[in-house]
Amino acid sequence: MDRMEKLKILGESARFDASCAPFRERHSAGPVPGVWIAGPCRLLKVLMSNRCMYDCAYCVNRASAPVARASFEPRELAQVFGDMLRANLAEGLFLSSAVEVSPDRTMERMVEALRIIRHELMFKGYVHAKVIPGASSGLIRQLCSLATRVSVNLEVPRDDMLKLLAPQKEARAILGPMGEVASMGEELALRGALKGGHTTQIILGARDETDREVLSVSYALYRRFNLRRVYYSAYVPVNEDPRLPSSPPDRLRELRAYQGDFLIRLYGFTPRDMLGDQDFLERDLDPKTGWALRNYHLFPLDANRASLEELMKVPGIGPKGATAMVRARTKQNLRWEDLPRLGIRSWLPRFFLSFHGRGGIPPLDRPEAIRRLIIESRASSGRLFPGETEMA
Structure with a gap:
C-alpha cells in the first residue's frame, strides 16, 4: 500500500477526533485527504494506525468494524507531513492513533x-x-515534551457507560494520564513545550447521559486538572450496535453544550446556575439567556454602573463587549446607541439593561413575554436567536 492510500484511510479515520470546536473546523476543499482547516490553521489530521485492539462500540475503528486498515511507520508519517509542509498544504499536525498491539507500543511509534x-x-x-x-508515564512525558497540545479523551461521562460501550477501557486509565499531564504542564510550558495545554472530548448522545452529568463532569475536570478545553461531539452513527442509537447527530445539543462550557470557563457559571432543577439545557434558548430569564429579578442592570462581572452575564454581551463598555463609560455615560460601535450588535441586551434609569424594550416585568418574543424571532429568522454567538 503506498503512502497516499494510507493517508486516505488514516486521514478519514481521524475525522471524529476533535482538534477544535466543530464550528471552527471544516474539511479542506483541496484534493489531499486528511487536511482540515481548524481555526486559523490548516492541520493534517491523521492516525498513526487504525488497527485497534479495542472494540469500543462508538468508534469507527473498533476491532470488529469492517473497514480498510493501515498503519504508518514513524519515519513514513514524518516524511508525508514534511512533503505537505513543503507543498504548503498543511501548517500543523493533529496526530492520534488506534491502540495497536499495546498502549506503550502505540505511544512509542507516535513519539x-x-x-x-x-x-x-x-x-x-x-x-x-x-x-x-x-x-x-515516561512515554506520556516524552509526547508532551514534543507537542504544543495533547488530549486525553474521556469519551463518556459515566463509569457504567464506559463499561458498557468500551469494556476494555477503565476510567482510571483515562483520568490517571490527565493528572500526569496536569502535573507536568507548567514545567513543560517553561521549556517551550505544551503551550496549548491539554484537552479532552466527550461524546453526546451515545447513551442516556444528561446535560447535567456532562457539564458537571466538565466543571470538575476544569477544576481538578486545569484543562484548557473540553470538546463535545454529537454521536454520529458509524456502527450498527444495539447499545447505540441510530438517530442522526443532535447538533443543537452539541451547540448548547459548547455554550454551557463557555459559561463555565469564561463567565464563572456552575452547572446548577445554567440548569436549575432541570437535567437538560433548553433547546429554544441559549443557556445564558435561559438563566437571565429565570433570574429576571436581578435585571435590568444599570449599563453605567454595573460591574464587569455583572455585564458579562447579560445575554448578547461577551467578555470583549463588557470590557469595552466599562472602558467607554469612563469617558462618557453610555447610551443604547453606543453599543454597536463597542462591538455589541445583538438586540438582546435591551431586555436586560437600563440607561439613565430607563429600561429597554417593555415589558421588563414579564420575562415570559421576552422568552416568547425571542423564540418567535428565532423561528421566523431561521437563526438560533437574534445575535447568538458561541461567546455571548
Whole structure:
C-alpha cells in the first residue's frame, strides 16, 4: 500500500477526533485527504494506525468494524507531513492513533514520529497529539515534551457507560494520564513545550447521559486538572450496535453544550446556575439567556454602573463587549446607541439593561413575554436567536 492510500484511510479515520470546536473546523476543499482547516490553521489530521485492539462500540475503528486498515511507520508519517509542509498544504499536525498491539507500543511509534518531525525536520509549529490511555508515564512525558497540545479523551461521562460501550477501557486509565499531564504542564510550558495545554472530548448522545452529568463532569475536570478545553461531539452513527442509537447527530445539543462550557470557563457559571432543577439545557434558548430569564429579578442592570462581572452575564454581551463598555463609560455615560460601535450588535441586551434609569424594550416585568418574543424571532429568522454567538 503506498503512502497516499494510507493517508486516505488514516486521514478519514481521524475525522471524529476533535482538534477544535466543530464550528471552527471544516474539511479542506483541496484534493489531499486528511487536511482540515481548524481555526486559523490548516492541520493534517491523521492516525498513526487504525488497527485497534479495542472494540469500543462508538468508534469507527473498533476491532470488529469492517473497514480498510493501515498503519504508518514513524519515519513514513514524518516524511508525508514534511512533503505537505513543503507543498504548503498543511501548517500543523493533529496526530492520534488506534491502540495497536499495546498502549506503550502505540505511544512509542507516535513519539518517534514527532521526534523526527521536531528534531530532523526542525518543525517548530503546532502539533496536537493524543495521549493513549494506559501508556507509561515516561512515554506520556516524552509526547508532551514534543507537542504544543495533547488530549486525553474521556469519551463518556459515566463509569457504567464506559463499561458498557468500551469494556476494555477503565476510567482510571483515562483520568490517571490527565493528572500526569496536569502535573507536568507548567514545567513543560517553561521549556517551550505544551503551550496549548491539554484537552479532552466527550461524546453526546451515545447513551442516556444528561446535560447535567456532562457539564458537571466538565466543571470538575476544569477544576481538578486545569484543562484548557473540553470538546463535545454529537454521536454520529458509524456502527450498527444495539447499545447505540441510530438517530442522526443532535447538533443543537452539541451547540448548547459548547455554550454551557463557555459559561463555565469564561463567565464563572456552575452547572446548577445554567440548569436549575432541570437535567437538560433548553433547546429554544441559549443557556445564558435561559438563566437571565429565570433570574429576571436581578435585571435590568444599570449599563453605567454595573460591574464587569455583572455585564458579562447579560445575554448578547461577551467578555470583549463588557470590557469595552466599562472602558467607554469612563469617558462618557453610555447610551443604547453606543453599543454597536463597542462591538455589541445583538438586540438582546435591551431586555436586560437600563440607561439613565430607563429600561429597554417593555415589558421588563414579564420575562415570559421576552422568552416568547425571542423564540418567535428565532423561528421566523431561521437563526438560533437574534445575535447568538458561541461567546455571548
